[in-house]
Amino acid sequence: MTSPTVNVSNLPPSHPLADGRTATSSLVSALRGDRPARTPVWFMRQAGRSLPEYREVRQGVGMLESCLRPDLAAEITLQPVRRHDVDAAIFFSDIVVPLKLAGVDVEITAGVGPVMDRPYRTAQDVDELVARDLDDDALAPIVQAVARTVADLGTTPLIGFGGAPFTLAAYLVEGRPSRDHLAARTLMHADPETWRRLTEWTADLTGRFLRTQVLAGASAVQLFDSWAGSLSLADYTAHVAPSSTRALRHVTDLGVPGIHFGTGTGHLLPAMRDVLRDAGIGHPTVGVDYRTPLDEATALLGGDVPVQGNIDPALLAAPWPALEAHVRDVVARGAAAPGHVVNLGHGVPPTTDPAVLTRIVELVHSL
Ligand code: CP3
Numbered sequence: 001m002t003s004p005t006v007n008v009s010n011l012p013p014s015h016p017l018a019d020g021r022t023a024t025s026s027l028v029s030a031l032r033g034d035r036p037a038r039t040p041v042w043f044m045r046q047a048g049r050s051l052p053e054y055r056e057v058r059q060g061v062g063m064l065e066s067c068l069r070p071d072l073a074a075e076i077t078l079q080p081v082r083r084h085d086v087d088a089a090i091f092f093s094d095i096v097v098p099l100k101l102a103g104v105d106v107e108i109t110a111g112v113g114p115v116m117d118r119p120y121r122t123a124q125d126v127d128e129l130v131a132r133d134l135d136d137d138a139l140a141p142i143v144q145a146v147a148r149t150v151a152d153l154g155t156t157p158l159i160g161f162g163g164a165p166f167t168l169a170a171y172l173v174e175g176r177p178s179r180d181h182l183a184a185r186t187l188m189h190a191d192p193e194t195w196r197r198l199t200e201w202t203a204d205l206t207g208r209f210l211r212t213q214v215l216a217g218a219s220a221v222q223l224f225d226s227w228a229g230s231l232s233l234a235d236y237t238a239h240v241a242p243s244s245t246r247a248l249r250h251v252t253d254l255g256v257p258g259i260h261f262g263t264g265t266g267h268l269l270p271a272m273r274d275v276l277r278d279a280g281i282g283h284p285t286v287g288v289d290y291r292t293p294l295d296e297a298t299a300l301l302g303g304d305v306p307v308q309g310n311i312d313p314a315l316l317a318a319p320w321p322a323l324e325a326h327v328r329d330v331v332a333r334g335a336a337a338p339g340h341v342v343n344l345g346h347g348v349p350p351t352t353d354p355a356v357l358t359r360i361v362e363l364v365h366s367l
Contacts, residue, residue: 007282008255015217016150017256022157022219027088030339031220031257032283033306039331039340040087041364042159043357044261045347046080047092050354053079063108064100067093070144077149081156084358085365088159088220088341091146091213095163095224096171098209101138104129104172112177119175121187123194129172130201134208142209143216150217157220160213162206164225164262165199165243172198181230188239199243207250214254221251222259222287228272229264229289236268241275248279259308261287263346269300290314290345294333306339311360313344316352320359327360331367 011018022028026036048054054076058066066072076092096106096114105117120129150158170184171177188195210221223244231240248258258281260272269286276284284305288297290312297307311330315323327342334340342364348357 010253010255012215015215015219016153016155016157017219021155025087025155025157025219027157027159027341028219028257030306030341031259031285033338035339038087038365039334039342039367041342041361042086042088042090043080043084043344043348044090046084046086046090046357047076048348049350050348050352050357051079051083052354053083063094063110064097064106067097068100068141070141070148073141073145074148074152077145077158078152080357081153083354084361086361088157089149089153090159090161090222091149091218093142093145093161095161095168095206097142098134098162098205099168099172101142102132102134102205104132106171114171114177116172116175119183120172120198121183123191126194126198126201130197134205139208139212142212146213146216146218158213158218159220159222159259160210160218161222161224162210162247163202164223164228164240165202165206165247166231166240167225167227168202168206169195169199170227172202181227185230185235188235192239195239196243199240200246203243203246204250207247210247211250211254214251214256218256220257220259221248222261223248223275225260225262225265225272228262228268231268233267233271236271241271241278244275245278248276248281252280255282257281257283257285259285259287259341261289261308263289264291265289266292266297266300269297270302273301273305285339285341287343288345294330294340295336298336301337303336304338306341307334307337308341308343309334310343310345313346313349313352316344316349316356320356323356323360324363327363328367331364
C-alpha cells in the first residue's frame, strides 16, 4: 500500500528528506508503507556498550557529557552504521537530555539509569519544573551534533527520538528508575491536575527536542514510551495518550514519518497508533516489543500501518541456528504489515557480541 506523499515543504531545502538524499531510502520507504527491495534493519541501542569503539571513545567521559559534545555524539551515532551496515542511524543522546538542558539536576548512573537530585511529585515540585524553559541556545549542541552526523551519513537516514511524556514523568516522579512506576501511576489518580501539568511540560520538552533534531536533519522520529506497558488501557487513554499526542504535534508540520514504541504494550498497540494519527503524523509506524508476534500485532492494528520490530534480544546470545530461525520468523510474520522495519523488541544488551548484529543485518538483507 502506497501512502500519499507527505508535504515536506516546511523542512529546510537542504534537509536530507527534502533534497532527496533519504527520500527513497529503504527505511523511509518502509515507514511510508512500501516494500523496498531491501528490507530495512536497525537496532535500538545500536550505539553503545556492545561496541569496543564506543567504550574506547567514552573513556573518562560521562554519559550526558558525551551526549552534549557534538563531535563525540556524531562519532558515536556513526559507529554502528559503519560497522553493521544498518539502514538507519539513531541519534546518540538520551531521553533525559532535554531535562538536563532545561536545568533539571539529572545524571545517568551506569547500570542504573537516570537519577534525579530528588523526586518531583507534589504540586509545588511541579510548579518548580514548569517554570523552567528549554531555550534555543541550550539546544545548540543538539543542532551541531545532528548537522555533523547527517553530513557524514549521506543517503542513510538519521532517526531522531525523544522519551514519551509518561516515561519521562515516571523518572521525575520516582526520582530514579523503578520497576512498576507506582508513584507515577498513583499521581495520575491522586492529583490529576498536577499530573496533567507535569506531562504537558514533559510533552513540550520532548516535542522541542524532536523538532530540533528534525530541523537539523533527522528524516524520521521515534517516540519511546518504554514504560507504557505498566499502564492499563483505560489509564493510558485517559492520562497518557493526550500528552504523547501533544509531544508529536511539535513535528507534524514537518512531514517526517513517526514511530511509536513501548515495551509490554500488546494491549496498547491500537491506542499507540491512534496517538500518531491524532497528532496528524502522516506516516505512522508502531514499534512492537518481542512479546507480540508481528502478524498478531498487525491484526490488532487493522492491517494498515507499518510495524517495527521485534527480534527478542535474549536470542542474540543463543547459538546462531536458533537466532537465524527466529529472525526468519520475524521477517515472515512482518510480511503481514504494509511495511516492516526490522529491529529488536527492545535495546541491544551491553554484553552482545557485535558480530552477531552484523550477521543479522546480512541475513535480513539477503531475504
Ligand atoms: O543507539 C541508540 O539507541 C541511541 C541512543 C539512546 C540512548 N538512550 C543512549 C544510552 C537512546 C535512543 C536511549 C533512549 C532511552 N534512554 C530510553 C528509551 C529506550 C529504552 O531503552 O527503553 C530510556 C528508558 C532511557 C533511560 C536510560 N538511559 C536507561 C534506562 C539507561 C541504562 C542505564 C544502564 O547503564 O544500564 C540509560 C543510559 C544510556 N543511554 C546508555 C546509552 C548508550 C548506557 C550508558 C553508557 O553507555 O554509559
